[in-house]
Amino acid sequence: MQSRFKRSLVLPLTVALSFASGMALTEWRHPQAVQAQNSSVKTLSQLNDDFIEISERVTPAVVSIAMTKRVSRQQPQRLDPQNMPDEFFDFFGVPNPQGQGQPDSRQQGVGSGVIVDAEKGYVLTNNHVVEDADEIKVTLTDRRVFKAKVLGTDPRSDLAVIQLLNAKNLKQATIGDSTSLDVGEWVLAIGNPFGLDSTVTAGIISAKGRANVGVADFEDFIQTDAAINPGNSGGALVNIKGELIGINTAIATRSRGYMGIGFAIPSNMARQVMDSLIAKGKVSRSQLGVYIQELDASMAQSLKLESSNAGILVSGIVPGSPAEKAGVKKYDVITALNGKRVTDANQFRNQIALSVPGSQANLTLMRNGKQIELKPTLTEAESAATNAQNMPADSIQQDDLAVQDLTPTLRQRYQVLPDTQGVIVAEVNPNGIASEKGIRRGDVITEINRQPVRSAAAFQNAYKQIPKGEVVLLALRRGSGSLVVAYEKP
Secondary structure (H helix, E strand, C coil), X not given: CHHHHHHHHHHHHHHHCHHHHCCCCCCCCCHHHHHHHXXXXXXXXXXXXXXXXXXXXXXXXXXXXXXXXXXXXXXXXXXXXXXXXXXXXXXXXXXXXXXXXXXXXXXXXXXXXXXXXXXXXXXXXXXXXXXXCCEEEEECCCCCEEEEEEEEEECCCCEEEEEECXXXXXXXXXXXXXXXXXXXXXXXXXXXXXXXXXXXXEEEEEEEEECCCCCCCCCCEEEECXXXXXXXXXXXXXXXXXXXXXXXXXXXXXXXXCCCCEEXXXXXXXXXXXXXXXXXXXXXXXXXXXXXXXXXXXXHHHCCCCCCCCCEEEEEECCCCHHHHHCCCCCCEEEEECCEXXXXXXXXXXXXXXXXXXXXXXXXXXXXXXXXXECCECEECCCHHHCCCECXXXXXXXXXXXXXXXXXXXXXXXXXXXXXXXXXXXXXXXXXXXXXXXXXXXXXXXXXXXXECCCXXXXXXXXXXXXXXXXXXXXXXXXXXXXXEEEECC
């Protein structure tokens, strides 16, 4: 018994206090902890191998694009990065300072691109990388240099397709499905920042569906924290499978450099634009002819909807448009497009625009608490002015506004369209909620709670009849745009 007792003390003391026998202090760890650590190391090692494999496979398909264009004294210069706005900076690169502002001087810029068809030499890039180029040279990772021509550009999405001339033995990227991406997913950004060829950085998808960034007319950006900088424009954003899921386009920054927020055009949008540019040299977009905006809680309550996430609000109809012909009405709430749920006005606008002109759009709407189905036939949009614009949803308080009758003098002063009838917002309290939410002097209130208003007195009388705590619904016109605002009467 005595020997067994001594033996029972020896093992733990030998592990924890082995210095007594002249050995170094050793930490004892539970076998499960050791197993967990080994598992983590194995996982990280596998991720490391994946990054290496992806880089080796995709990098040969990412090229460096150098362009040259002639610049006259009268032609506006692309801004130098040192003079860019604080918030957003494109990746075009630093213009050549030699001869700037002189007649017939030449300006240079650099960017990136992705080979998407090795046989035909097609390269997908940003429009701003090759815009107005007189000469384009493309350098591959193996140091071969080829001249290129522009097949087509689309400034409204900031995409372009160029073709390498007499190029053989190319490597192309595999285009993936950007709709399958998840926030938090690993991605790699590959490009040529600051002229440093074949630079690879890693990060995650920070957000999806970013719009109103101010880079292009049609925006549905993937946001990433993978480090991208000037020169990355047109480069590849790839997923852990090595598939191209975005074209790097812009960053948000106050320092004119990387600050952890980059934006890439989703591959599904890029593919549609690319196919159209290759086939026709231009992008044909469709229009429905509605003014749309997001819902808020007050609007949802006024329209007797269960939540503000029920869909998007139709705040106006373009006369003679497919929407008007199909029977879409103001205050309709679009809940689905082609059987898929609609919750984001910008994504709805993009889906309509990229549909084939002449195709039908299957719309599911809520009107006065009832669901209806309409099938307008989309028409081709002739210009930016004919496309429905995404108007902001705001809230106002009566005390923050001063309204006046819409006289000929005020109509001329605020450039109100001849067919617009209502009362004009003459003053907005700069410290009030109306100003904070974006209501402007010169907006025209055309309806209150769906009833037309033609005078300031009529507006005031209608407002007084609304009980406290009930929702006030206002329809407004701003230029050629239309929007709806709602607030609870205090």
